[in-house]
Amino acid sequence: MDALWQPFVEFAFMRRALFGGIVLAVSAAPLGVFLILRRMSLIGDAIAHGILPGAALGFWLAGLSLPAMTFGGLGAGLAMAGLAAWITRRTGLREDASLAAIYPISLASGVLLLGLSGKRLDLLHLLFGSALAVDETTLHGMLLVASASLVLLVAIYRWLALDSFDPLFLRSVSRLGPLAHGLFLTLVVLNLVVGFQAIGALMVVGLMVLPAAAARFWSRRLPVLLILAALLAAACVWLGLLFSYYAALPSGPCIVLLAGAAYLISVLAGPVHGLLRRIPSPIAT
Template sequence: MLNLILSPFAEFEFMQRALVGVVAIALGGGPIGVFLMLRRMSLTGDAMAHAILPGAAVGYLFAGLSLSAMTIGGLVAGVVVAVAAGLVSRFTTLKEDASLAAFYLLSLALGVTIVSLRGSNVDLLHVLFGTVLALDDNTLLLIAAISTITALALALLYRPLVLECVDPTFLRSVSRAGTPTHLIFLGLVVLNLVGGFHALGTLLAVGMMMLPAAASRFWTNDITVMMVISVVIGIASGLSGLLLSFHAELPAGPAIILAAGGIYTVSLLLGREGGLLWLAWPGKHLEA
């Protein structure tokens, strides 16, 4: 049993690299996902993941499957969309989900079209679903750097970020930190999506944020614990997904997200905080 778990990583370097990559993605994406969820922006993350695609595709058009070109393209496109949508929702009556929903479809269609202009279907699959089993040194460094930046930035922004979710009126009455905090947070979301994009592609990168976060909500009522659980679930999904793909010869990216989906389903059923099992059989009521 232990051999089934250890030997793929001991024998194959590409498995080691994949594992390091998904652990780093989980470390950054877990807490970001929790905040996205608590700020009711789960679908915003999804829409932004799609917004990255045309940028990365333009990078691909000029430089092929180059790490730097696609990263820069993705970052630029993501930041432009995130900031524009954020400002629109802040200063007009249009809600954020409405302004992002249009980008969702537009970006996907545009991105796929641009990639098809030059590349093959294989390249398109790389862009859409990532290449977690082919992460080179530079890509790993990029992902690790993004996770580090995310952890530091969240530590600094923690207080206004929480306050902005719970009681934005109060934050506005004591500080002007609200709007910059929101914009920096959106920037972090884009960074993590670009990092995840290289491993899991535009369509699945957001899965390593939202599935662990949604699952962690079923286990605790404390936001700090929730972020830790989300990271742990992300790492567990990465590990089990890679093993699943290795032994059952499944595509690695979807296997990782499926593993995360499995953990989410178990949490939904058994989670101590509002899981279905506890709702169905809550036990006899306590004394008043």
């Protein structure tokens, strides 16, 4: 039993990784639930690629500084989401297609910028990160952003839920639907940007979407799904860090693979449309 706590008691860097990771998991996983409900699950992936040039620009101008890279990534992510939404609205191109068209542009310019900057920044570190590299400043940043994001999500929950379900109806009773939609996308970008410092831009997508996808097999109630996804993500961070510590493996992939295992188990054993434990569910006609 001791083995479950010992590394965190012993090492400050493990404690920071655990703290930061759990806070990130709790704020990112509920966003993943909404991404899935809005059929935008792959959009997180696209945005995660797209924030790279901003982070690279921040690195070029200010070196390995968290605020510079965060604001750079945030700017790039929001600009990309905004540009894709604008193109969609003006031309009727579907939102997934316009985002899929914008993010390779963003990603390629990011890689090019890194090459131009001449400084050595490990691209792999940006993409796949390392939770063990969370220092005091990064941790404070993560705590701040994640708790703000959680508070904001609670504040817009009512609007976001109805906008995800039936935007046409929300439009007839409230003008705040587009605002909730925009704030939600901002939160997604924000969490991805904070996450890429810790477990990498691509791994954080896994932490966002996998627990949410797994939760779907366990409940049909939105509040339950949100809490379940957050708890599952936090548990994956904890166990993933332990596993990476004892097996001396990179932490990001360990966390995400654990979430992946939880997802596969849910697909098999989940009571809501799971493959094995299909309890008689009323069939819609």
